[in-house]
Amino acid sequence: MTLGNQIFLRFYLVIVLSVVIVGWTVDIIWQSFEPLPEERYHEEILSLAAEYIESQTDSSVEQSLSNINQLTSQHLSLVSASQIQADELQQALLNNEIVTLENSDGSFVAYRQLGHRNVLLAIEIPMTEKNKYTKYLLLVTFYLLIAGVVYLWTRPLARDLKTLEDASQDFAHANWNTSVVVPSSSPVNHLAQAYNRLLVRIKQLLKDQQEMSHAISHELRTPLARIKFSLEMALNSDNLESVQKQLTSIDEDIVEIQTLVDELLSYASLEKSSTVANCESGDIKSLITTLAGKLRRNSPNKNLTVKINENTKLVYCDSYLIERALQNLIINAFSHCQSQVNVRFSQSDHVNQLVVEDDGHGIDPDDRARVFDSFVRLQPKQAKGRKGFGLGLAIVKRIATLHQGSVDVAQSTLGGASFIFEWPNQQ
Numbered sequence: 001m002t003l004g005n006q007i008f009l010r011f012y013l014v015i016v017l018s019v020v021i022v023g024w025t026v027d028i029i030w031q032s033f034e035p036l037p038e039e040r041y042h043e044e045i046l047s048l049a050a051e052y053i054e055s056q057t058d059s060s061v062e063q064s065l066s067n068i069n070q071l072t073s074q075h076l077s078l079v080s081a082s083q084i085q086a087d088e089l090q091q092a093l094l095n096n097e098i099v100t101l102e103n104s105d106g107s108f109v110a111y112r113q114l115g116h117r118n119v120l121l122a123i124e125i126p127m128t129e130k131n132k133y134t135k136y137l138l139l140v141t142f143y144l145l146i147a148g149v150v151y152l153w154t155r156p157l158a159r160d161l162k163t164l165e166d167a168s169q170d171f172a173h174a175n176w177n178t179s180v181v182v183p184s185s186s187p188v189n190h191l192a193q194a195y196n197r198l199l200v201r202i203k204q205l206l207k208d209q210q211e212m213s214h215a216i217s218h219e220l221r222t223p224l225a226r227i228k229f230s231l232e233m234a235l236n237s238d239n240l241e242s243v244q245k246q247l248t249s250i251d252e253d254i255v256e257i258q259t260l261v262d263e264l265l266s267y268a269s270l271e272k273s274s275t276v277a278n279c280e281s282g283d284i285k286s287l288i289t290t291l292a293g294k295l296r297r298n299s300p301n302k303n304l305t306v307k308i309n310e311n312t313k314l315v316y317c318d319s320y321l322i323e324r325a326l327q328n329l330i331i332n333a334f335s336h337c338q339s340q341v342n343v344r345f346s347q348s349d350h351v352n353q354l355v356v357e358d359d360g361h362g363i364d365p366d367d368r369a370r371v372f373d374s375f376v377r378l379q380p381k382q383a384k385g386r387k388g389f390g391l392g393l394a395i396v397k398r399i400a401t402l403h404q405g406s407v408d409v410a411q412s413t414l415g416g417a418s419f420i421f422e423w424p425n426q427q
Helices: 003-032 037-054 058-072 087-094 129-172 189-235 240-271 284-298 319-336 392-402
Strands: 076-080 099-102 108-113 119-125 280-282 303-308 315-317 340-347 351-358 406-411 417-424
Touching: 003 129, 037 058, 037 076, 037 108, 037 119, 058 076, 087 099, 087 108, 129 189, 189 240, 240 392, 284 303, 284 319, 284 340, 315 319, 319 340, 319 351, 319 392, 319 417, 392 406, 392 417
Parallel strands: 303 340
Antiparallel strands: 076 119, 099 108, 108 119, 280 315, 340 351, 351 417, 406 417
């Protein structure tokens, strides 16, 4: 249910329940008032007139009624019993009780059954000033109580909206530490949660931007310094072989810079909120075996084993992104293994699982939570030099998110690290 529908439903229920409860209460109060002396006076006249007319013959009823009206200056009349429709009122009339009903103008009419005749004797009771005052007082009370109920419902809503407004003002002044806390029952709780998620996301983006700026400057500074040094060496050397050597070094540094730029562009494109996975059914067996064959040729000194369950069917995914994620995982495993890397794929009714494990030194449990952060490189003590830019696993995590899946790292059965990439097996 959307937020707008929730607010409408809650407000509608508040109005309906308050009208029913307050109206029922006011009606009970109104009915509890004792009849005024004027009302009792007219009812006594009605009872005496009914008893007198009942003793008359049918032919003399009209004349008797006219005489009573002249003597009492009242307005008595005969009406058909069919005018009273309610069963309870009809039963009261049959028991010779007086039934008093209110007209639209605020006056009252009292009715009494005339014996066994199918006729009612009616007398008009004009509204007194006290009756008018009481009625208007109860009417004003009714509307005031409705207004009070609405106010009590809207006051917490206004308070929560004011909290959101204050947080938005802090947000506008770059105060990123102000989160919105409202009761879970508040109609704007979803809005507050969305604001808090936005705040966390912006803080993370700012942190990533700072880390990326620092990492980029650090990663570029080293090859640029080497390029500058090689150029100076080449300019100051008359030896052609030495110049060629320096140019080769420069070319390697340019390739390193180009690789960094490509990784940054890939990471930035996947981090865009508009990026979606273009999923379709594909042959995962062919994808894995083809990629594994290419990577074996690029790393002939590493042993890569692939195992795919025989019952594997077509997989619904973005084949380009899945291939990129698997490639990053295998290259990462090649960088840290001793000699062996295993790739396994399995499929259940609900989950596709891709596992890449190596026989390296593994990852310390304390570092597993941040291994997928951008520009994080966990180098074992035995490793010589630095490998990669720390974006490969961050790209893998983003690809898993785009597939509504996850990627985790655990201890491998080979002794090293085991990366488990999972996503839903459904379209």
